[in-house]
Amino acid sequence: MTTTPARKSSPSRHNLGTVVGFEFVRTIKKPRFWIATLAIPVVMAIIFGLLFISNSSRSASADAQKNAALAFSYTDRSGIIPDQVAAAMGGTRADSSTDGAREVKEGRIEAFFAFPANPATEAVKVYGADKGVFDNGKYEAVAKQLLALSAQAKIGSAAITAASGGNIKVETETYRDGQVSGGFGAAVPPLMFLVLFYITIILLSNQMLNSTLEEKENRVTEMILTTLNPTTLIVGKIISLLLVGLVQISVFLAPIVVGYAFFRERLSLPDIDLRDIVFEPGPLLVGALLLLGGFTLFTAVLGAIGAVMPNAKEAGVIFGPLMALIFVPFYAISLILSDPHSPIVQVFTYFPLSAPVTAMLRNGFGTLSPVESVITIAELFIVGILVMRLAIHLFRYGSIQYTGKLSIMSTFHRRSGEEQHPPAPH
Amino acid sequence: MTAGGAAAEPLVHIEDFRMDFGDTTVIRNLSFDVQAGETFGFLGSNGSGKTTTLRALLGIYQPTSGVLHIDGKPFEPGDGTRLGYLPEERGLYKKEPVLDVMVYFGRLKGLGKSQARSWSLAYLERVQLADKATMTLDKLSSGQQQKVQLGVTIMNDPELLILDEPTKGFDPVNRRLLMDIIEEHKRGGATVIMVTHQMEEVERLCDRVVLLKDGTSRAYGTVADVQDQFGGTVYRLSYAGDQVLPSSTLYDVVRQGGGRAELVPRPGGNEAAVLRELVAAGLPVSGFTTSRVSLEEIFIQVYGEQHAAGRV
Numbered sequence: 001m002t003t004t005p006a007r008k009s010s011p012s013r014h015n016l017g018t019v020v021g022f023e024f025v026r027t028i029k030k031p032r033f034w035i036a037t038l039a040i041p042v043v044m045a046i047i048f049g050l051l052f053i054s055n056s057s058r059s060a061s062a063d064a065q066k067n068a069a070l071a072f073s074y075t076d077r078s079g080i081i082p083d084q085v086a087a088a089m090g091g092t093r094a095d096s097s098t099d100g101a102r103e104v105k106e107g108r109i110e111a112f113f114a115f116p117a118n119p120a121t122e123a124v125k126v127y128g129a130d131k132g133v134f135d136n137g138k139y140e141a142v143a144k145q146l147l148a149l150s151a152q153a154k155i156g157s158a159a160i161t162a163a164s165g166g167n168i169k170v171e172t173e174t175y176r177d178g179q180v181s182g183g184f185g186a187a188v189p190p191l192m193f194l195v196l197f198y199i200t201i202i203l204l205s206n207q208m209l210n211s212t213l214e215e216k217e218n219r220v221t222e223m224i225l226t227t228l229n230p231t232t233l234i235v236g237k238i239i240s241l242l243l244v245g246l247v248q249i250s251v252f253l254a255p256i257v258v259g260y261a262f263f264r265e266r267l268s269l270p271d272i273d274l275r276d277i278v279f280e281p282g283p284l285l286v287g288a289l290l291l292l293g294g295f296t297l298f299t300a301v302l303g304a305i306g307a308v309m310p311n312a313k314e315a316g317v318i319f320g321p322l323m324a325l326i327f328v329p330f331y332a333i334s335l336i337l338s339d340p341h342s343p344i345v346q347v348f349t350y351f352p353l354s355a356p357v358t359a360m361l362r363n364g365f366g367t368l369s370p371v372e373s374v375i376t377i378a379e380l381f382i383v384g385i386l387v388m389r390l391a392i393h394l395f396r397y398g399s400i401q402y403t404g405k406l407s408i409m410s411t412f413h414r415r416s417g418e419e420q421h422p423p424a425p426h
Numbered sequence: 427m428t429a430g431g432a433a434a435e436p437l438v439h440i441e442d443f444r445m446d447f448g449d450t451t452v453i454r455n456l457s458f459d460v461q462a463g464e465t466f467g468f469l470g471s472n473g474s475g476k477t478t479t480l481r482a483l484l485g486i487y488q489p490t491s492g493v494l495h496i497d498g499k500p501f502e503p504g505d506g507t508r509l510g511y512l513p514e515e516r517g518l519y520k521k522e523p524v525l526d527v528m529v530y531f532g533r534l535k536g537l538g539k540s541q542a543r544s545w546s547l548a549y550l551e552r553v554q555l556a557d558k559a560t561m562t563l564d565k566l567s568s569g570q571q572q573k574v575q576l577g578v579t580i581m582n583d584p585e586l587l588i589l590d591e592p593t594k595g596f597d598p599v600n601r602r603l604l605m606d607i608i609e610e611h612k613r614g615g616a617t618v619i620m621v622t623h624q625m626e627e628v629e630r631l632c633d634r635v636v637l638l639k640d641g642t643s644r645a646y647g648t649v650a651d652v653q654d655q656f657g658g659t660v661y662r663l664s665y666a667g668d669q670v671l672p673s674s675t676l677y678d679v680v681r682q683g684g685g686r687a688e689l690v691p692r693p694g695g696n697e698a699a700v701l702r703e704l705v706a707a708g709l710p711v712s713g714f715t716t717s718r719v720s721l722e723e724i725f726i727q728v729y730g731e732q733h734a735a736g737r738v
Contacts, residue, residue: 015504018533026522219517223578226484226511227534228503400486 015228019236024243027207037248041255048259070142072111073100078119081150089146101127113143186278191364193287197294197356199252200245201326207244208299209315211237212306212395221400230396234388238299286363286373293380294356298326300388301353307394322353329358340367349376352383435498437462437586437617438483443492445478445641452478453641456492460634462585465608465618467628467649469721470638471729476621477514477590479638484511484588496586508535510584514591514621516575520564524555524574527563528581535582542581549577553603568595576604580611587611590621605631625722635721637728644728649721656724661689661700664713672707676700680723690719690727 027033073094074086083093091113094100100112104127111129116122124147128139152161162168212234215221224233301322309315329336329348336345340362348358349372359376362368368376436459445453453475460466470476481487483494485501494500497507518527525546532542550556553573555566563571572595580587589608593601605627612618612631622628628635628649635652637645645652661677664686671679671687676695680688691700701714 014536015534018530022526022530026519026526214519218520219515220519222481222484222486222511222513222515223518223531223575225486226501226503226509227531397488400481 015232016236016239019228019233020240020243023237023240027240027244028247033244037251041251044255048255048263052263070110070138072113072142073103073109074113074115074146075100076115077117078115080119080154081115081146082153085150085153086146089142089149091146097125104129111139111142113139113146115143115147119147186280186283187364187366188277189279190283190287190360193291194357194360194364196249197291197360198326199249200295201298201323203248204241204245205298205302205319205323207241208238208302209306209319210312211241212303212391213309213312213315215395216306217311225396225400230392234303234392234395238296238303241299242295282370283363283366286368286377287360289377290356290360290363290380293377293384294360296384297352297356297380297387300384300391304387304391304394307391307398325353326357329354329361333361336361337365337367350379352379355380436460437497438466438619439493439495439498440479440483441493443479443482443494444490445475445482445487446490451641453482456638456641456643458636458643458646460617460619462617463615464633465612465620465631467632467635468619468621468638469623469625469628469635469725471725474638475641476638480511480588480590480619480621484509508582508585510579510582510587512576512579512587512589512592514594516572516595518563518571518575518578521562523560523562524550524566525559528574528578531578532581537582545581546577549581550574553577569597569600572596573600573603576607580607583614583616584611585616587616587618589618591623592620593622593624593627625720625725629721637724639728645724652721652724653719656690656719656727658719659691659716660719660723661691661697662713662715662717663687663689663704663711666710666712669709671704671709674700674703676703678727680727688723690723 070090072089072091074081074091075094075097086093094103094112097112097114100109100114103109104112107129112127114125114127116124124143126139126143128136130136131138152158155161155164215224215233224230302319305315305318305322309318332344332348335342336348336358339345345358345362348354349362349368355376359368359373363373438460440459441457443453443456444451456475456479468476468479478487482489483496483501485503496509499505501507501509503509519530522530525543528546528549529539529542532545533539537545547556547559550559553576555570555573558566558570563574566574576592579589587608592604592608596604608618608620608631618631620628620632632649634648635645636643637652645655647655660680666685668683668685671682671689673679674695675692677689677691677700680690682688689700691697697714697716701711704711
């Protein structure tokens with residue numbers, strides 16, 4: 001039954017890999033992980049499917065309605081509608097609106113339209129035989145189509161018609177420091193880091209909290225602390241969480257990418273012209289570092305809470321308000337966008353727990369200066385690492401306290417006793 | 427471990443250890459050594475500071491003062507000492523399969539994946555849990571979970587095996603299995619430190635013991651040394667009636683009732699003198715034998731006063 005262990009050359013690195021592997025695999029092999037992870041894409045797929053079906057039928061229906069052959073009569077006080085255009089659509093001029101409406105009521109014709117003297121300010125009256133909620137829309141569609149074709153015939157120019165209707169394409173070019181700025185297209189890529197930050201925090205925060213609670217709740221702390229360096233354990237858990245987050249994000253993004261790539265028009269998804277997207281290296285780098293720094297900080301804070309609290313229930317008391325902090329900047333979003341140098345925005349930019357979201361927003365919209373970027377990134381990493389060291393300290397000396405909330409100060413008081421401990425005779 | 431060093435250097439060295447929790451001093455001036463290869467009994471009543479000492483030795487608690495060394499230095503996981511620690515507070519990852527948890531700990535203890543897996547399967551077979559290998563730990567009974575935890579403790583073939591109340595929660599059959607495993611490691615040259623209230627096991631297995639009371643050492647040495655410190659012998663007598671034995675400067679009464687009593691002699695209290703005093707006090711003695719005092723009797727002698735005062 002005895003074994004001579006085959007220790008690897010670098011135990012801590014070997015153990016880090018072991019922790020990452022164990023934590024990652026045991027998370028992703030759980031059915032509840034996939035239920036939670038697939039729930040959102042499945043719901044999205046269902047919604048996309050319904051949109052697909054709905055849009056397909058609506059599109060076909062609208063086309064059909066627009067071009068539907070109706071036996072209708074009309075009166076035209078505006079003088080816009082030429083008889084030949086109306087005749088081509090199946091219309092005949094009526095003597096009066098009273099007659100037209102009566103004929104519809106009596107079932108002698110399908111529809112009657114009364115075009116007013118000024119269609120821009122007065123409503124077109126439409127009377128029709130009831131064909132059901134959905135099919136009744138064809139009357140309005142035909143009336144509008146008749147008016148549009150008539151107007152186009154009067155103007156005699158498709159371009160002027162388009163211009164008058166505002167149906168034009170605009171390309172804007174703006175300049176910053178003598179260089180063409182990216183505009184909204186340049187804001188999108190850095191803002192994606194904000195989206196990733198929210199997805200990561202919202203999906204993984206509970207696991208972050210439980211990362212240090214689990215050992216305590218399972219009474220496995222002593223076994224772990226005598227087997228493994230706590231720093232290796234905590235860092236391993238964080239890396240595995242990051243990997244789990246990447247898996248979840250990939251699963252979430254898959255239906256969106258597929259939807260955009262193959263069914264964009266059918267799903268009525270907004271047309272994102274990738275040529276308008278500008279990838280500026282500076283904001284992208286700042287966004288990536290803010291994401292990494294913010295992730296480090298929040299993971300460390302949640303880990304520290306887990307090390308202090310005896311169980312998930314009590315940890316939840318602090319967990320809720322902490323999560324609310326990452327949404328707080330959105331209450332001041334108009335101020336963040338319009339007046340980024342106002343005192344409240346400055347506070348949000350530099351207060352560690354609100355800094356990631358505020359700085360990522362400002363970075364996306366180009367109002368975070370290089371100096372502010374450096375300060376905020378440095379702050380997030382420095383505070384994140386300090387809190388992580390605190391979390392490791394609390395885990396090492398506090399997670400043995402199974403039943404009560406840990407007094408943080410007591411772990412440092414006892415640490416002063418260690419100074420009397422003679423140095424190890426290496 | 428120390429290679430080629432002075433043979434006298436102990437594997438575990440504790441010197442002037444003091445531990446305060448807030449204003450309460452739990453351990454004071456505790457010193458003892460454990461030599462490589464010996465089996466050491468760490469004895470004491472509940473709350474006497476045994477687990478605290480082990481936790482401080484293993485770096486889980488920070489000592490208020492004192493030296494706590496394993497192999498000449500404070501313990502750090504991964505520093506080269508092959509340690510097997512079975513804590514008093516038991517637990518593993520309950521929602522994970524048995525085999526996965528064992529392989530995980532095996533890898534953390536330096537075994538290769540296949541090595542950890544094959545060892546774990548062999549161990550589970552031995553403790554009759556092979557059919558539970560893929561079940562999650564929370565589906566196992568408490569005793570079965572303890573067997574898994576014992577496997578995790580010994581799977582790296584530890585040089586130093588620290589067992590905090592190892593038989594707690596084991597039925598007699600599994601207790602025997604546990605003792606067999608401890609004896610195997612003892613025979614294999616492992617150093618064993620064992621906290622237990624099973625005094626028969628201590629007498630059978632341990633080379634030396636330390637007896638802790640109120641955070642201080644009350645006795646320390648080989649089992650025979652400790653027995654000698656507490657008189658070495660015990661007088662067992664039987665008598666007619668159910669009267670209470672008179673107090674004396676020659677002996678302490680360890681146990682009495684139902685016409686029987688056990689006495690531990692004080693210095694100068696030899697057989698003849700004690701018997702003479704009892705007869706002189708009018709006790710109708712019908713039988714009187716002398717035997718070696720057991721650790722259990724010493725334990726009762728030391729902690730009996732505490733029990734009587736309701737302090738344990």
